[in-house]
Structures are given as structure tokens and as C-alpha cells.
Amino acid sequence: MKKIIFFLNILTALGFAQQTPAPKQTKSILIMGGTAHLGNGKIQENALISIQNGKIMYVADGTLAKPAKHDLVIEANGKHIYPGFIAPNSTLGLVEIDAVRASDDESEVGSFNPHIRSIIAYNTESKVTETARPNGVLLAQITPRGGRIAGTSSIVQLDAWNWEDAVIKENDGIHMRWPNSYARLGWWAEPGGIEPNKKYAEQVKEIQDFFDNAYAYLQSNKEVKDIPYEAMNGLQDGTKTLFVTANGEKEIQDILLFKKKNNIQKVVLVGGYYAYKVADLLKEANVSVLLRRIHDLPMSEDEDVNLPYKNASLLMQKNVLVGLENSGDMERMQVRNIPFYAGSCAAWGMSKEDALKLITSNTAKILGIDDSYGTLETGKSATLFISAGDALDMKTNLITHAFIDGRQISLESHQTELYKRYKEKYESQEVKSDEKK
Template sequence: MKKLTYILAITSLVSFAQQTPAPKQTKSILIYGGIAHLGNGKIQEQALISIQDGKIASISDGKLAKPAKHDLMIDASGKHIYPGFIAPNSTLGLVEIDAVRASDDESEVGTFNPHIRSIIAYNTESKITETARPNGVLLAQITPRGGRISGTSSIVQLDAWNWEDALVKENDGIHMRWPNSYSRSGWWAEPGGIEPNKKYDEQVKEIQDFFTNSFAYLSAKPAIKDIPYEAMKGIQEGTKTLYIQANGQKEITDAILFKKKNNIQKLVIVGGYYAFKVADLIKENNVSVLLRRVHDLPNSEDEDVNLPYKNAKLLVDKGILVGLENAGDMERMQTRNLPFYAGTCAAWGLSKEQALQLITSNTAKILGIDANYGTLEAGKSATLFISEGDALDMKSNLLIHAFIDGREISLESHQTELYQRYKKKYEQN
């Protein structure tokens, strides 16, 4: 019986594999007549976008120029064109089914694991990944979990045969969970009180000792290699970003002081729920924030119930570079809602184009891929999509074309297959 159950489980995983990756672009493409949201806060009405060899060859005003002849002409009149959305701090492709242990590769045992590379466990044929693409999420930062230092992330595009094909930027940064200065007792239905973490100073010292020892090791260049310490080289040299998960005011402050003490050049706060309380310190130290899931409840019962929705504006108004991330319960399945998080930020203070930047150009800058992604500009990757309506509004977000590096990708998924199947059933009645 166990053997049969195992076979059925494997069959169910294989039978609905991800759509076949699109072939390399060979024909020139011209998109004309659409409203182009450039991702940098600007809009181009009646845009002409020429795509050649996987790049945006040009983008111009259709009112001033006539469309040149291309192999494929796409009329986007009345429709909206966007750069591909980017999902940072994501575990897409690392876990398929939470209850099936063999499909869970998001974490490793141990406390300090900077050498763990999430990319080699990334599954390009995940069914969950293909559910994010129909809402415009075309890029993701694949990030490990667990331990104090979880490991090293990499950035991928979401239409590939294997992880090597998917790579956009390999080993971009190391992810660390800062200790909490307080802990909550009880559970969500009956929360208890808030208690101080008596081991907070000890846990911070453990982090400092690891960094001190690793930097000393790298400076000494010993003959015997220590793999975890070797992985810290990029942080010491400033070629990698240190992503620190911290939400509390004290935790964020201590993380920034840690940055200064250890001369860490690139630091991003992940989560950042109370970052607005120390916004000046964050801005002064050139730290970016990947803001935690917007569709959430406030941390405290006496807080503004709308604080999670307003958080992005509070930081943007202070001049901080802000992106949106989606870690938490059911985070892989919720990736498809990333554009609607941005839409909520627009409903609570930001303009639509500012909100769009939270999941395009801002995130691209934070991840260090803005030279090729994040905005619609000549010379950049043709990773973009066309939507019937406003892509930040779940009522009108309806993709009709999507491209990754100029390759038109499939927008089909297991859900769309079921939709078509049962649509025919009701048409027969």
C-alpha cells in the first residue's frame, strides 16, 4: 500500500509538469499602441517597443514615429505593457508540497551556513512557479531558509529547462536572521504576553564572533580551506549583499550598527516592519528595505490596523529604496499575489507608478540586476508582458503576452487547464 501511494504521489507531480520553455528569439517583434509603464515612475503613451535578439532595441512614442516593419507585429492598443515583476526572498522551486519531505529543499541543518547555495536545489519544473507567471512575475530571487545564516541566494528567470539555464545572477547575497529581542508566548488564537529574549546579547555575540573569525580567516589566507568562511569572501569584499531579516526597531538598529562595525558595504533589511521608526538611520547608512508581506495584520492590537498597507509609503517618503517580498505562510503559492501587494500600497498613499517600482526597478536595484531588468529601456532585456488592464488590480490583471529575454513564454498552468476543462462542461449544459 505504501509503495502504491508513493507511485501515485510521484505520478501526480510529473503529470502536470511546467510548460515547455520557449525557444530563443529568432524573429524581430514590434509591440505598438500600448500604454507602457516603464517601471521608473514614467508612462509612455502609444509606445513602440522593438524587440530583437532578446533585448529591447528601442522604445519610442508612436505619435511621433511610424512603426518599422518587423517579423511579428503585436497591436497593444488600449492595453498596458509592464517590465516583468520580480519576487525577492522567495522559495519558489525549493518546495513543491509541504507535506512531502522529499520535495522540500529550502533549508539545511546547522546554524551558520553561508556556503549553502540554494540555486542547485532549484526545480525549474515546479507547478507552483508557473502559477506566478500569468500575473506577471517573471523573475525571482531563490533564497534558502533555516539557521542563523541560511545560505546564499541566486536570481533566476522563470522559464528554463534547468537551473543553469534559469540563472540571471548567481550567488548574489547571503541571508541571515537577526535574533529577536522579544518573544511572544501563547499562539495565534490565544496570544500570551511579550517577554524579553534573555539570550539576545549572547546570540548577537555569536554572530559577531562568526564574522570576526571568518574575516580573520580570509585575511590570513590559510592553506587549509574552511568552506563556510570561504563563502563569506563576497561580504568582506563588498561583491555580495548581506540580507538581514529583522522587523523590530531595536533589531534593525542593531543590524545597522553591526554593518558599520564590520564595514559591510551592502546591507538590505528584509521584513522591516518597524523600519519607519528608524527611517533616518536607514537612509543615512544607505540601507535598502525589502518590506514584508503587505496583506497582513498589524503586530500589536493597539496599532493602526492599516499600518501594513501604509508601511511602504512611510519609507518611500523618507527616500529609502523599498521593494516588496512575500515570505511567510504559503509563500510560494502567494507569489502570484505580488502585484496586488503593490496595488494595495497604491491604494494607501503611493501613486500607481511608485507602487509599480516596488516590484520592478526598486527590487532590481536592490538585487543588483538593474543593468538588464526592472525597467523598459533600450538595451535592457526584453522581459516584459502585456495586460488587458491594470496589472496591479486583480480585477483587470489579465496577461495576453509575456516575454522573457525576448522569448514569448506560455501563460498556461494547471489552473488554466482545469478552467478550460470545466468551462467546456458547462457549455454542454
């Protein structure tokens, strides 16, 4: 009986669906009077933003332009307007409850799985997604985990009925975890130092052998179809990106050699903690970086405790294209904090508008969706939001309106429902207390 009750509770928890997706835009919308942060480093004060058929028709200076009539006018005086924030390298929608195996679709068995497509496991009904949208995170790259090559990611917008409706760019890249050149001893509570990884060369050779076999297959007659090797198609012609997770200086240098040897057109370094040490080489090889979660401790005990915050600035100074990612412990729940990672970067060596690029235009360029997303520009998707304050500051980020492809989406979540519920409770108690007085 207890087991039945337990599973009923789980089903009930999973049964609370996400907010109903907004319908397609049918009415023209004009946002006027706010400060528009365009996502490309520029600001437009007293902005006029026209939205029609899911697109931005124009972004103009309200002191100079006279707007045409629109069906809906939103007064944004004193508020701020931003492009939708983007969460790359995310498992959002792939795991709902860590302790419930049936809701965990982030990884598959095996070491080399380029053919695993994360998009077909993406759950648009995830309650965790609801917590990201009220902080301005409106797009995500859904990425598998596990093994040496985890699989293929896809990019989605976060307000949809199913994955087919959500997908923006399907099968955009393959994700690989590069081996470490050293091994840590002990466990996390009692680290015992580090030693060289004696199997490093062997592990790198395994990767090279897989790529050699895949390329040989793609150039062959293909009498017998090999699905994993088929998935590798697109790396040499640039239609797919290879995302490689690594943090060490030696590992990053080896990745650059690997890129050149295998003629891989587009490589993105994920993690990249020590990427600033080889920034010139990254720039020369045209390799972008998705920096690991910056709200973390340094990787070495003798480093500057603020190095994680400075990393993005150090790379930008070398003209390396850099964005922010959020993999790690409780990563799905932490997606909502991505704007505040950018805010911390702004406090350590870069302007607020440059920090904004880390989660808008830079990430859009890295993911190859910058033709439609990442900035507030004429002709691009009307995926944006309005905040009462600075969206990179957790004290003032208060979103009042959000749009994905021109559709005004719900900002309600389980948390806002609880907030309203208990707010009413304590307000009623205060009234009763006043009446007694």
C-alpha cells in the first residue's frame, strides 16, 4: 500500500503541467518608453519596438520617430527591455526528478554515442522550465550527458506543446568530453592531491580512432549502415559543431591540434577554465568558449579566489568569442541564475552591456542562431522581455512581460502560485490583527 501511495505522489508531482503555451501572435504590439539593451553592446533610450507576426519590425528612438497605430501598446517607461537569454549546454527538460529513474533521460550507456538525439527526449512540460522563464531565460540548447561522446544537441524555445514545436535548430552539434591529463586523488571532502593520468594518451587515441573510422565510413560505399558513424557527418563541412568539454591548458592545446588534424570546421570549447592562458591560440583557431559556471570556487587552492568571475573578461580582452554555460550540480534548477552569472562578470572587468552579450548575442553566434536571436534588431525574432529593473541583478530583476516569437508567454510557476497563496494568508492575518487592536 505504501508503494502505491508513493507512486501516486510521484505521478501527482509530475502531473502538474507547465503553463499552457501562448498562441501565435495575431495582434501588432508596440513597446514604448523603455531602455532597450540591444544585446550587441548598444543601448536605445526611450525605445520604440514594434512587433508584428512574431518579428521585430523596428527599434527606434521614441524622441524622433512617430509610431504607427498598433493593436496593443505597452508602456515601459522606467523599465528595461532585453533580448531573451540563452542557456547553452543544458539538460533542461531531460530530467524532472533525479530520484525517479523513469524521468531521467540525460544519458545513455556506452562511450561513443554521437547518434543519440537529445531532442526526442526533451520534455516541454517540465516544471523546472517554469522557473527559468521568469528570469528571462527563453531559449536553451538541450544537451545529452555521459560517455566520451554523449550525443547530439538541439536548440529550443521554452514555450511549446511538444519538442517539434519547441525546436529552433535541430541536431546543431555533437558533444564530446575530452580526457583529463591528470587524475585527482581522494574524494571531494578529503582531496589527496593530483597525479598524471597514465591513460591519457590511450584515451586520446581512442577518440582519434573513432574519428578515423567514422570518416573512413563516410567516404566508403556504406553497404552496411552504421548509425553512430552516420551521425558524425557534418563536422568537416561545418554544418555541425563539435562541442568539447575541457578545462586544463594542456587539454585545450591538444584539442586545437585535434581540430586541425581532423579538419573540423567548427569547434566550441565548453568549460574552458584555463582558456585565458591560451587565448591567442583560441583566437587564431577561431574556437569559441562556453565558460563553466562562474559562481564556483577556483579549481586550484593557490589561485585568485575571484578568477572564475574574471575569466570572461580575460577572454574578451583577447577577442575570443565567449558565452556562459551552467553544467554541474543541480544544473537544471540553476538555469534561472544565468543572468546573475553575467552580472557577476560585469563586476569583474567588463561593462554591463558586454556582460549581457555573454548570454545573448555571443551565445547566439556560438550556437549559430544569431540570424534570428540574440539581439533586438529589425527582422529578428521578437523573443524578448521587459524587466522593472536591471535583469542582471537579482535584487532588481522583476520581469513584467516576456515574448517568444511575438507570443506573450506566461510568467507563472509553482513558486509564484505559492507566493500568492501565502501572501494572501499573511495579509489576512495582518487584517485580523489590526481589527483586534
